[in-house]
Amino acid sequence: MTPDSLKRLREWFRANAAELPWRPADLDAPRDPYAVWISETMLQQTQVSTVRDYFIRWMKQFPNVETLAQAEEAEVFKYWQGLGYYSRARNILKTAKIVAGLRQSKGPCKMPETRKELEALPGIGAYTAGAILSLAYHQREAILDGNLVRIFSRLYELDFLPTDKGKIIDCHASLQEARNDVQVSTARELAHALEKRSSHGTKCNDVRASEIYWEYARKVADSPKAYMHNEALMELGRTVCKTKSPLCETCPLHKECRAFLDGRTAEFPPAKKRTEKSWHGTVLVIESADEKILAVNGGQKFLDKQLALPHFESARHATVALPAKAEDYINADDVESLKHCGTFRHSITVHKIECDVLHVQLSTKAKSAHLPKPTANSDKPTVFEWIEKAKALETFANSFSLKALKKCL
Numbered sequence: 350m351t352p353d354s355l356k357r358l359r360e361w362f363r364a365n366a367a368e369l370p371w372r373p374a375d376l377d378a379p380r381d382p383y384a385v386w387i388s389e390t391m392l393q394q395t396q397v398s399t400v401r402d403y404f405i406r407w408m409k410q411f412p413n414v415e416t417l418a419q420a421e422e423a424e425v426f427k428y429w430q431g432l433g434y435y436s437r438a439r440n441i442l443k444t445a446k447i448v449a450g451l452r453q454s455k456g457p458c459k460m461p462e463t464r465k466e467l468e469a470l471p472g473i474g475a476y477t478a479g480a481i482l483s484l485a486y487h488q489r490e491a492i493l494d495g496n497l498v499r500i501f502s503r504l505y506e507l508d509f510l511p512t513d514k515g516k517i518i519d520c521h522a523s524l525q526e527a528r529n530d531v532q533v534s535t536a537r538e539l540a541h542a543l544e545k546r547s548s549h550g551t552k553c554n555d556v557r558a559s560e561i562y563w564e565y566a567r568k569v570a571d572s573p574k575a576y577m578h579n580e581a582l583m584e585l586g587r588t589v590c591k592t593k594s595p596l597c598e599t600c601p602l603h604k605e606c607r608a609f610l611d612g613r614t615a616e617f618p619p620a621k622k623r624t625e626k627s628w629h630g631t632v633l634v635i636e637s638a639d640e641k642i643l644a645v646n647g648g649q650k651f652l653d654k655q656l657a658l659p660h661f662e663s664a665r666h667a668t669v670a671l672p673a674k675a676e677d678y679i680n681a682d683d684v685e686s687l688k689h690c691g692t693f694r695h696s697i698t699v700h701k702i703e704c705d706v707l708h709v710q711l712s713t714k715a716k717s718a719h720l721p722k723p724t725a726n727s728d729k730p731t732v733f734e735w736i737e738k739a740k741a742l743e744t745f746a747n748s749f750s751l752k753a754l755k756k757c758l
């Protein structure tokens with residue numbers, strides 16, 4: 350992108366930046382690195398409109414690294430509940446504890462200020478590190494998220510994604526050499542420049558898809574205004590260069606956007622090759638005579654390391670009968686009644702889930718005090734816990750279990 354187009358981008362951002370709880374009114378003010386870290390982690394895979402309230406609630410409860418580092422995992426999950434991808438919440442807590450442990454004096458905890466240190470922390474990848482370094486510390490560090498990928502793909506007609514495997518361009522010169530010597534604006538030009546160099550017998554290197562995208566991102570960030578370029582591109586991708594029907598007429602970059610000029614915006618970026626996996630299972634809502642519900646932590650297909658309802662893979666239920674797998678959790682002789690409460694659909698990562706929900710009422714002789722024991726063939730540690738039925742909806746911190754519970758309660 351030329352200095353002129355970056356200037357237009359900044360002007361557009363100053364005029365159009367949305368008010369967001371993690372964005373101060375002064376767009377040039379350095380941000381709180383903790384707030385950048387939390388908001389950017391929440392925004393991964395989740396829309397801004399959803400994150401808004403979660404972020405406000407979170408910052409009230411955990412206003413800084415110190416308070417977060419002292420929290421229990423269950424409390425952190427409670428404030429994350431509904432955002433999905435619970436490994437993100439778990440990693441946030443782990444990182445907070447590490448950062449708190451790094452504090453050398455009684456001063457406030459400080460997020461690290463180098464990419465290397467940040468990327469060594471759980472849950473902080475290249476994107477989040479770049480966001481913290483540029484937005485909070487005003488360093489010339491690049492970011493690359495889905496918004497920037499979409500914009501670069503359209504600006505330069507890149508017909509591949511950063512995640513595409515294999516060698517995108519086989520070449521016989523280094524990317525660094527080409528970058529220094531030639532002005533390139535498209536991947537094809539880059540490939541061509543590299544091929545040209547190969548005839549001069551220069552060193553062999555392979556340029557991979559993600560390197561090309563990161564190279565464009567680094568060029569945008571190679572400026573004292575990196576923080577604004579990065580954030581402006583994220584905003585542009587979210588509000589103007591949208592996945593469907595981009596608003597090109599209002600885009601500050603349309604004069605140089607190849608996909609727009611060629612009338613090919615719908616072709617870029619190319620569709621993701623995503624392989625979804627269907628999974629059908631059964632969720633058990635096991636209720637004891639003293640009105641407690643059995644919860645399991647660990648050893649299950651989904652939702653490891655958090656309380657979830659017992660579940661396992663199964664065929665669709667043609668009749669209401671106790672599945673053999675249910676005896677991993679209870680003794681069949683203790684069952685007083687069985688009811689099929691319905692089915693629900695859910696998604697976890699690439700899994701498209703459909704589950705039957707069975708309510709299993711235990712007889713009076715099976716009090717919750719008689720906890721079931723983990724099965725001997727369990728390959729992961731499993732903890733069973735009986736929770737008050739009246740508090741069940743507020744105890745589970747995952748929508749998978751909540752959807753099943755709501756079918757029965």
Ligand code: SF4
Pocket residue numbers: 500503504589590591595596597598600601602603604606608609614
């Ligand atoms: S001109 Fe259109 S396609 Fe190109 S960057 Fe702008 S909004 Fe996206």
